[in-house]
Amino acid sequence: MSIPLSSSPITRDKVRHDFRARPVTVAAVSRITTNMIRVTFQGPDLLDFASFGPHDHLKLVVPDDTGTAPEPRIIDGRLERPFDGILRDYTPRFYSTAIRPPELMIDFFDHDDPGPATAWARRARPGQMTWILGPRGSALVPNGAEELLLFADETALPSIARWIEMSPGLDITAHVIARDGDRAYLDYLPGAADPSLAADPEAPGAPAIVWHEDPASLLAAARAITTVAPTTFVWAGGEAGLLAELRRHLRTITERPQLSIVGYWRAGEANYDHHAPLPD
The missing domain is CATH 3.40.50.80 (Nucleotide-binding domain of ferredoxin-NADP reductase (FNR) module)
Structure with missing residues (x-):
């Protein structure tokens, strides 16, 4: 029919954002439910971070087992390839550009068989550095x-x-x-x-x-x-x-x-x- x-x-309505890579540092890690891990990131580059939609997504560079996160390069609004790091998409749960340093929170659902991002969230500690990209819009x-x-x-x-x-x-x-x-x-x-x-x-x-x-x-x-x-x-x-x-x-x-x-x-x-x- x-x-x-x-x-x-x-x-x-859709809003476009400046797509770029922002360095961030882990400020806090907490398990807010049995199967949900919240990682709070901070960094001065979050000052102009924006996310206005309910299901926006950003890309997180997942640090490897040594805690290293390669720097992504953005050229003309696109990620330069090849990129050796692992990227995963997440919805920003909370963010605040009014406090200093600005903060961003991402919640990770803790699967029984975790992928690299959830495995990293389990072992993440304050002071670790990584990168986020976007949201693009x-x-x-x-x-x-x-x-x-x-x-x-x-x-x-x-x-x-x-x-x-x-x-x-x-x-x-x-x-x-x-x-x-x-x-x-x-x-x-x-x-x-x-x-x-x-x-x-x-x-x-x-x-x-x-x-x-x-x-x-x-x-x-x-x-x-x-x-x-x-x-x-x-x-x-x-x-x-x-x-x-x-x-x-x-x-x-x-x-x-x-x-x-x-x-x-x-x-x-x-x-x-x-x-x-x-x-x-």
Whole structure:
């Protein structure tokens, strides 16, 4: 069934940023949930750091086993290749250019079988130096949206938190996989208070957080949604295989301006490129 492209009023503004490499130093490392590690970076080059979108991403140069991080070179807005270092994409969780030195926080989901970035976060210590690149741009909270419908696994929790923080006044429902049942996640997402459904029905715009133990539960919940309003924006982030299945259904109930899906990782693939098309 075809849907007229003009029936949804939703649009998204985008902001371009100066893409460059910034040296940063680890200032603090903390485990904020059983499976989430927060690394706080500082550095004077963060003074003009900017990230205005809920699912912006920057590139982190992952230090090697000796703690060394090679310097990336940016020429005409692009990373010079070949580059010997390991790069991984992350959503900036918090940043402040008002304090000195400026700070940036990145949250790492601690997988059971960690890749190089998570393995580094486990052993990171204050004083270690590395580099960040970007963000290259920001996709802002959609114009014309009155409701947000979000889907995510644990790796996309930082983006879900930013969606909630950046969308005051919008009705938000977020379906989130939390396989370990860690109740600390309830404090991680603004407004969450109960592991099954957390929302204050008396507070307009309070987020409803629906927790799922596994991908099958999240998919079942999504497929139970058979219609959305033209003013509903749908966003999903997480494992690429799960998102491919999710996309098949979401495309039947949304128009193109209403839907954004971002693959953060792919099971069995060490160097997944989140820009790569989702599997069919």
